[in-house]
Amino acid sequence: xxxxxxxxxxxxxxxxxKQEVAFYIDDICTYNKAMASIRMRCYDILLxxxxxxxxxxxxxxxxxxxxxxxxxxxxDKAVRTAKKLNAMGTKVMFDVYCEYITDESKSQxxxxxxxxxxxxxxxxxxxxxIEQQKDFMRYHSNVVLIPESVNDKxxxxxxxxxNTGNITLVYCGYAKKAKDTLCIENELKWAQQEFGxxxxxxxxxxxxxxxxxYDYIKYEQSEIQNQLLLGDIMIAPxxxxxxxxxxxxxxxxxxxxxxxxxxxxxxxxxxxxxPVLICKNSQEWKDAFRKLISNPDDRLELGNQGRQYVYNxxxxxxxxxxxxxxxxxxINEA
Numbered sequence: 001x002x003x004x005x006x007x008x009x010x011x012x013x014x015x016x017x018k019q020e021v022a023f024y025i026d027d028i029c030t031y032n033k034a035m036a037s038i039r040m041r042c043y044d045i046l047l048x049x050x051x052x053x054x055x056x057x058x059x060x061x062x063x064x065x066x067x068x069x070x071x072x073x074x075x076d077k078a079v080r081t082a083k084k085l086n087a088m089g090t091k092v093m094f095d096v097y098c099e100y101i102t103d104e105s106k107s108q109x110x111x112x113x114x115x116x117x118x119x120x121x122x123x124x125x126x127x128x129x130i131e132q133q134k135d136f137m138r139y140h141s142n143v144v145l146i147p148e149s150v151n152d153k154x155x156x157x158x159x160x161x162x163n164t165g166n167i168t169l170v171y172c173g174y175a176k177k178a179k180d181t182l183c184i185e186n187e188l189k190w191a192q193q194e195f196g197x198x199x200x201x202x203x204x205x206x207x208x209x210x211x212x213x214y215d216y217i218k219y220e221q222s223e224i225q226n227q228l229l230l231g232d233i234m235i236a237p238x239x240x241x242x243x244x245x246x247x248x249x250x251x252x253x254x255x256x257x258x259x260x261x262x263x264x265x266x267x268x269x270x271x272x273x274x275p276v277l278i279c280k281n282s283q284e285w286k287d288a289f290r291k292l293i294s295n296p297d298d299r300l301e302l303g304n305q306g307r308q309y310v311y312n313x314x315x316x317x318x319x320x321x322x323x324x325x326x327x328x329x330x331i332n333e334a
Contacts, residue, residue: 170231257306
């Protein structure tokens with residue numbers, strides 16, 4: 001039986017035990033089928049907190065808690081639940097994300113309205129990036145930056161960078177977001193022609209990018225740390241127009257960094273202080289490709305820096321403790 005299935009069974013057995021802390025999510029499903037944000041901000045953190053001695057479980061409406069954490073929700077049911085808990089005096093923490101929260105032209109957007117309603121009932125908002133922290137501070141006085149965590153399993157493997165001409169550029173993420181790589185279509189074709197490198201997409205389904213020549217492997221959460229090792233260099237390009245890009249967290253590059261892959265990326269604000277090669281234009285992309293494709297020592301050095309960065313700042317022990325501290329502070333408030 002897989003770990004999360006054991007966890008769900010274990011959680012059911014908690015139904016008749018008194019718990020102080022609960023996580024509220026809209027859809028409860030197995031680990032491998034859960035959205036990435038739910039895995040990183042709910043399942044992994046809940047297991048970590050339990051190991052730390054916190055009486056914690058998934059939210060059960062018939063029970064009373066000292067604090068309930070709402071994770072990435074914007075449903076009508078979540079709004080009703082948050083209002084009820086707030087009226088009862090239960091502390092409410094909201095892990096929130098909304099790219100367009102400051103866009104007043106969307107003032108009638110239902111999801112945005114529901115997010116703000118839950119926020120109004122919350123004692124603390126948790127956000128994944130500095131830009132989101134700035135945005136939500138317009139609507140709430142207590143907004144805390146807590147990035148997504150990286151599971152310990154990613155540190156059990158490490159990329160070996162060898163002096164070989166068979167270099168693979170890898171993209172990892174949802175298929176619908178893979179079209180972002182088309183913003184460097186010409187640079188990718190150049191790298192393939194100049195160096196003979198391959199292009200690999202790790203997605204839940206084939207991204208169907210007719211403009212590019214690539215290989216595709218279905219993303220498997222239970223094996224993704226090993227799947228990433230099939231690549232030599234991670235690419236994380238994004239079109240930089242629009243407010244939505246500014247909100248992105250560091251999680252897109254955290255997984256490949258944790259297994260020792262060097263990363264080349266667009267200048268997303270949350271990437272700027274990380275050990276990745278940032279490229280602002282076509283020439284910088286080509287220079288970055290040339291530097292890393294041609295030199296395994298550079299790939300190794302950048303990969304080691306990235307792995308250490310993630311371990312020091314984004315590991316489950318680090319992020320889990322930040323949740324534990326925030327929870328204890330809210331519970332202990334007079």
